[in-house]
Amino acid sequence: MKVIDSENWAWFLFEHEGKMYLDANCNMSAFGYTYMIQLNEEELKSYKAGGREYLSRLAHDIHYSVPIAKNTTSIYKGRDVSRQFSQLASEAVETWRAGSSAKNT
Secondary structure, three states: OEEEEEEOOOEEEEEEOOEEEEEEEEEEOOEEEEEEEEOOHHHHHHHHHHHHHHHHHHHHHHHHHOOOOOOOOOOOOOOOOHHHHHHHHHHHHHHHHHHHHHHOO
């Protein structure tokens, strides 16, 4: 897994085994969490057309739909792959940050 792009405090875009994943930074009241989805065909098409702006809107939509809420009607509910990829994502972010730091020194 590797970081393709990110927006501070909003989202990370990852690539893993030819698939793209958006990890949105969300919160519900005082509880912060991340919610990672694999981009489907429609989302990939929209990303290719809209780039970072599209990803920011998608992360916003995920956040405000509150997909982890008990009685949510979020279209993203059931798409969370955070647990499956949390370790790989953490390692990818660490590697990405180390590379970014090296470029700035």
